[in-house]
Amino acid sequence: MEKVEKQVIGSTNAPLLLAKKKYVKKIFSKPMMIGYIFLLPSLLILCIVGIYPLIQTIYLSFFDVSFTKQGSSFVGLENYRNLLSDIWFKVAYKNTWIFTVLSVLLETILGLFIALVLNKNFKGRGLVRACVLIPWAIPTVVSARMWEWIFNAEYGILNFLLMKVGIIDANINWLGETSTAMSAAIFSDVWKTTPFMALIILAGLQGISSSLYEAADIDGANKWKQFFYLTLPLLVPSIMIAVLLRSLDAFRVFDLIFVLTGGGPANSTEVLSSYAYKTTFSAAQVSYGAAMSSLMAVSVFILAMVMLFFMNQSSKKIEGGK
Amino acid sequence: MKGMLKRSTIVILASFIVVFQVAPFFWQIITSLKMDKDLSSLPPIFPKEVTWLHYQNIFQNTDFYKYILNSSIIAVVVTLLCLFLGSLAAYSLARLPIKGKGLILLLFLSTSMFPQIAVVTPLYNLIKQLGLYNTHTGLVLSYMLFGLPLSVLLLYGFFRNIPYEIEEAAYMDGCGYFRTYWQVCLPLMAPGLVTAGLLVFISSWNEFLFAITFTNNIDAQTIPVGIAMLPQMFFVPWGDTAATSILVTLPLILLVLIFEKKLTKGIMGGAVKG
Numbered sequence: 013m014e015k016v017e018k019q020v021i022g023s024t025n026a027p028l029l030l031a032k033k034k035y036v037k038k039i040f041s042k043p044m045m046i047g048y049i050f051l052l053p054s055l056l057i058l059c060i061v062g063i064y065p066l067i068q069t070i071y072l073s074f075f076d077v078s079f080t081k082q083g084s085s086f087v088g089l090e091n092y093r094n095l096l097s098d099i100w101f102k103v104a105y106k107n108t109w110i111f112t113v114l115s116v117l118l119e120t121i122l123g124l125f126i127a128l129v130l131n132k133n134f135k136g137r138g139l140v141r142a143c144v145l146i147p148w149a150i151p152t153v154v155s156a157r158m159w160e161w162i163f164n165a166e167y168g169i170l171n172f173l174l175m176k177v178g179i180i181d182a183n184i185n186w187l188g189e190t191s192t193a194m195s196a197a198i199f200s201d202v203w204k205t206t207p208f209m210a211l212i213i214l215a216g217l218q219g220i221s222s223s224l225y226e227a228a229d230i231d232g233a234n235k236w237k238q239f240f241y242l243t244l245p246l247l248v249p250s251i252m253i254a255v256l257l258r259s260l261d262a263f264r265v266f267d268l269i270f271v272l273t274g275g276g277p278a279n280s281t282e283v284l285s286s287y288a289y290k291t292t293f294s295a296a297q298v299s300y301g302a303a304m305s306s307l308m309a310v311s312v313f314i315l316a317m318v319m320l321f322f323m324n325q326s327s328k329k330i331e332g333g334k
Numbered sequence: 335m336k337g338m339l340k341r342s343t344i345v346i347l348a349s350f351i352v353v354f355q356v357a358p359f360f361w362q363i364i365t366s367l368k369m370d371k372d373l374s375s376l377p378p379i380f381p382k383e384v385t386w387l388h389y390q391n392i393f394q395n396t397d398f399y400k401y402i403l404n405s406s407i408i409a410v411v412v413t414l415l416c417l418f419l420g421s422l423a424a425y426s427l428a429r430l431p432i433k434g435k436g437l438i439l440l441l442f443l444s445t446s447m448f449p450q451i452a453v454v455t456p457l458y459n460l461i462k463q464l465g466l467y468n469t470h471t472g473l474v475l476s477y478m479l480f481g482l483p484l485s486v487l488l489l490y491g492f493f494r495n496i497p498y499e500i501e502e503a504a505y506m507d508g509c510g511y512f513r514t515y516w517q518v519c520l521p522l523m524a525p526g527l528v529t530a531g532l533l534v535f536i537s538s539w540n541e542f543l544f545a546i547t548f549t550n551n552i553d554a555q556t557i558p559v560g561i562a563m564l565p566q567m568f569f570v571p572w573g574d575t576a577a578t579s580i581l582v583t584l585p586l587i588l589l590v591l592i593f594e595k596k597l598t599k600g601i602m603g604g605a606v607k608g
Binding site: 044046047048050051053054055057058060061062063064065066068069072125126129130132134135136137138140141142143144145146147148149150151152153154155157158159161162164166167169172203206207208211212214215260263264266267270271284285288289292293298301302305306308309312313316 | 373
């Protein structure tokens, strides 16, 4: 609030200043009640559909609740102990990390590339930007179905094209082989979420002052040098924000896996969300699924904290540099 | 000469990007126009005869319009609710002297990061207890979980960029807080409301996990659920699936083409705030 006030006061000219101060004072002299009343509905709903269920999930994870039996008893940490010896949980945990790291990495590289191109002036740039937005807007379920058809072993266009070019000489069952299913899933995800990455990085690019490049030109730095010593370091904050948002999303991935592969073949694409979902709703082991989800929520939280910490560090460095 | 070479390089790179991002969808369009017998033969990539049969199928032999109706009702109601309640909250956070503002903002931010799976079971129980299972209301309520934080955070950012002057005049004229918000701030916020509304609408239209958990039949099921269930309804009908995909994505693509600038701004703006 202080900051906002300062900004506003600082940004006005003298005659307005007095009135502004009065106005701000007037708000401050009024009770905060109205502010809280305006916030109340939103906070109430968030508590009902967010906070309460989250606490309830953690609470459930210490019991042995199941959809199939009546009553329950406190079991302490038993669900969590069982998780540690559950081989399929370990597989899902590993898969989730592989999916997150690889897809975010590829998206970052591709997104950076797309952002650099979109930052140039050329005819039809608006159209290209709109085209790039299409995958972002498509429902994940639809894109999963689309890729399922493209990856189809017998009639899929991917096999057809690869054979035509001569890269493969027999049809590959992309989604049916344990060795390729995860790559296929990652590729579909990269296709759909790269636009998001590209737009955030583009916002960062547009924020870089062109005078910096002029200075670099005068200093005789070539384009590559300018990219690595000027553009990239200045883009770090936007890239990190994009990576943070995308990592949290990728870590929670559900629809894509659920529709594209169902976690198969042989659990090779099973991720935490899909495994927890099956445990809860197919196997009816509510508490065990809750323990899994709780652990996942904690992982997401730690992931976010670690990344926020690094973001803080790097922004300090940049400020220090100035 | 050098300039032309540079320009053509950029055009080539841009074309690559367009092909990469649009080709899969384009393939789906082609698939939806092929006869069933042509679907199992490649080449040719482009069918010799074009058919609208799959589109006819969807409307005549399935309840697809019901899915679309459900999705539309739910997404519209969620969007309107989130815009109203979210802008009210954002107004309060940006303008009114409340204590604990940082904490409340943090709360909105952290709920937007919740894994849905971590709340789905208790929410399922709650919705059943309230008698909202398999209803529009149940889904609308649960969608507020991601819609509200999204709209509050976005609108909060927009509010902070609106100057005080006009509001000030309203106060001087003796407008109450709600009237100032409703008659002065909201109109000024229109661009922000459109952006936030689009983002909430698209994420509600696309949501899957809650939709498949809190519904069990056509009374409330949304499009993503319908598409996910297609193979069970009639064993992997690729042509119909493709036609369905095109139909449900069309409104979104129209939105993207019309509001490209606003959406880009929304995505970019959301990131700048972090």
